[in-house]
Amino acid sequence: MTDGAPPLSAVQLDRIAWRRRQSIRSILVAAASTAVLGVLLVVAVTGAPGWDRVRQSFLDPTIAADALPDILRGLWLNVRLLVFCAVGSLALGLVIALLRTLRGPVFFPVRALATSYTYTFRGLPLIIVIYVLTLGVPGLRLQGMPSVLVLGGLALVLTYSGYLAEVFRAGIESVHPSQVAAARSLGLTYRQAMRHVVLPQAVRRVAPPLLNDTVALQKDVGLVSLAGPIDAVRAAQISTAEHFNYTPYIVAGVLFVLLAIPLIAVTDWVTLRAARRQASR
Amino acid sequence: MTAVLSCQGVRKLFGPSVVLDGLDLDVAEHEVVALIGASGSGKSTLLRCVNLLEDLDDGTIHLDGAHITDPRINPDLVRRKIGIVFQAYNLFPHLSVLDNITLAPVRVHKRPAASARSQALALLDRIGLASKAAAFPDRLSGGQQQRVAIVRALVNSPRLLLLDEVTSALDPELVGEVLDLIRDLKADGMTMVLATHEMTFARQVADRVCFLDAGRILEQGSPEQVLDNPVEARTQQFLRRLAPA
Numbered sequence: 001m002t003d004g005a006p007p008l009s010a011v012q013l014d015r016i017a018w019r020r021r022q023s024i025r026s027i028l029v030a031a032a033s034t035a036v037l038g039v040l041l042v043v044a045v046t047g048a049p050g051w052d053r054v055r056q057s058f059l060d061p062t063i064a065a066d067a068l069p070d071i072l073r074g075l076w077l078n079v080r081l082l083v084f085c086a087v088g089s090l091a092l093g094l095v096i097a098l099l100r101t102l103r104g105p106v107f108f109p110v111r112a113l114a115t116s117y118t119y120t121f122r123g124l125p126l127i128i129v130i131y132v133l134t135l136g137v138p139g140l141r142l143q144g145m146p147s148v149l150v151l152g153g154l155a156l157v158l159t160y161s162g163y164l165a166e167v168f169r170a171g172i173e174s175v176h177p178s179q180v181a182a183a184r185s186l187g188l189t190y191r192q193a194m195r196h197v198v199l200p201q202a203v204r205r206v207a208p209p210l211l212n213d214t215v216a217l218q219k220d221v222g223l224v225s226l227a228g229p230i231d232a233v234r235a236a237q238i239s240t241a242e243h244f245n246y247t248p249y250i251v252a253g254v255l256f257v258l259l260a261i262p263l264i265a266v267t268d269w270v271t272l273r274a275a276r277r278q279a280s281r
Numbered sequence: 282m283t284a285v286l287s288c289q290g291v292r293k294l295f296g297p298s299v300v301l302d303g304l305d306l307d308v309a310e311h312e313v314v315a316l317i318g319a320s321g322s323g324k325s326t327l328l329r330c331v332n333l334l335e336d337l338d339d340g341t342i343h344l345d346g347a348h349i350t351d352p353r354i355n356p357d358l359v360r361r362k363i364g365i366v367f368q369a370y371n372l373f374p375h376l377s378v379l380d381n382i383t384l385a386p387v388r389v390h391k392r393p394a395a396s397a398r399s400q401a402l403a404l405l406d407r408i409g410l411a412s413k414a415a416a417f418p419d420r421l422s423g424g425q426q427q428r429v430a431i432v433r434a435l436v437n438s439p440r441l442l443l444l445d446e447v448t449s450a451l452d453p454e455l456v457g458e459v460l461d462l463i464r465d466l467k468a469d470g471m472t473m474v475l476a477t478h479e480m481t482f483a484r485q486v487a488d489r490v491c492f493l494d495a496g497r498i499l500e501q502g503s504p505e506q507v508l509d510n511p512v513e514a515r516t517q518q519f520l521r522r523l524a525p526a
């Protein structure tokens with residue numbers, strides 16, 4: 001590009017210099033306004049009449065250090081459950097969305113079941129599903145009953161796949177009918193058109209909302225502690241009760257945010273990429 | 282000689298409106314038939330019916346003597362013998378040019394991927410787009426996309442090629458490259474039915490021009506006959522409104 005190009009005119013050089021001055025000015029203004037806001041916030045919070053009491057009961061470093069190992073152990077449970085539940089509910093959600101798109105009279109009961117599934121599990125509060133599965137189902141005393149942890153994970157998968165199925169379905173329906181027409185006209189069967197033409201486009205389009213629901217799932221996996229297993233929030237609660245101090249909750253909260261950052265960053269990146277792809281056509 | 286395509290009394294309704302009203306049309310092997318007529322006269326609908334993308338409300342369509350509008354037959358098997366190219370190209374945006382072309386040969390006709398690829402590349406080379414094989418459709422101009430769409434329809438070696446206003450969405454300067462490709466296909470002996478607004482093109486490439494009006498073929502014959510000396514008042518009116526074509 002550079003070699004062979006004519007030398008820049010005085011007007012263009014002036015333009016470049018002016019733009020550079022402008023961007024330096026913008027950076028300085030941004031830094032100054034951030035500093036002012038930060039100082040104001042610190043002054044407002046630390047200058048508040050009850051600040052010392054709040055600091056003692058929410059931000060005690062010794063208690064934080066004491067509670068950290070238990071909370072981390074709990075967090076590991078959250079991470080494992082998250083992976084299991086995310087994979088499970090994405091897979092189940094996709095299957096249910098596909099079942100809802102099946103055509104033909106034979107599949108009427110399948111369609112009806114899939115539809116009522118999404119109605120039921122999106123309507124039913126998650127806590128109730130967890131109670132029924134972790135407390136009710138073991139009461140049946142069947143042979144080979146899985147652990148409460150697995151049952152709790154199953155409750156999460158059931159609920160979240162209801163949401164994810166609808167996200168997938170929205171994606172499938174957003175692919176223009178002309179794409180199916182083009183695929184069918186080439187001789188692809190309905191299933192082949194779905195598999196090779198509709199689904200790849202649909203999944204790309206709904207990747208951001210799918211990941212968004214996964215971020216929400218990350219916080220809800222902790223609800224299995226209602227049935228006994230100790231997750232990070234439950235560990236913080238126990239520690240809080242021991243010390244009569246709320247610092248462990250703050251520790252758990254910070255850890256959750258740290259855990260969410262990579263997922264949210266991936267979501268933002270995928271969204272941005274999708275937007276760019278759209279813009280390029 | 283039996284006709285490649287034979288439509289008898291084809292009737293198609295969209296709600297209360299009659300789009301095709303007992304239409305008859307026979308197309309012989311190697312014949313190129315141009316369908317002309319105002320928007321809404323049923324040109325596109327007829328092509329979609331032939332490709333079984335729409336169900337008929339009456340009448341029959343035969344392909345190579347076989348009744349294809351029998352609801353008991355498998356439409357996928359029929360479509361494999363008919364290629365269709367749409368006004369809006371309808372390329373698959375998530376697949377490269379090459380994958381767009383090889384999808385049907387590999388998935389439908391179960392051909393080995395390597396042979397499908399080499400055939401696709403040869404066809405792309407022929408239309409001067411071999412360098413675009415790895416590109417995605419959104420990186421191509423409209424004329425290039427439409428030529429890829431035609432190649433995609435050709436790669437299955439169809440008995441019959443349907444072209445649905447394939448130049449309507451193109452800039453005037455891009456129309457030529459698509460029309461050149463269709464002229465080449467005619468030289469190869471491809472049987473084609475095309476809906477078009479390009480009268481000059483219909484005149485050059487078609488063996489027969491059919492003027493559709495109110496869901497029927499009102500007038501048909503050689504291009505000179507229909508375009509230069511139309512008998513029917515409706516045809517004269519339609520051609521006059523197109524002005525100097």
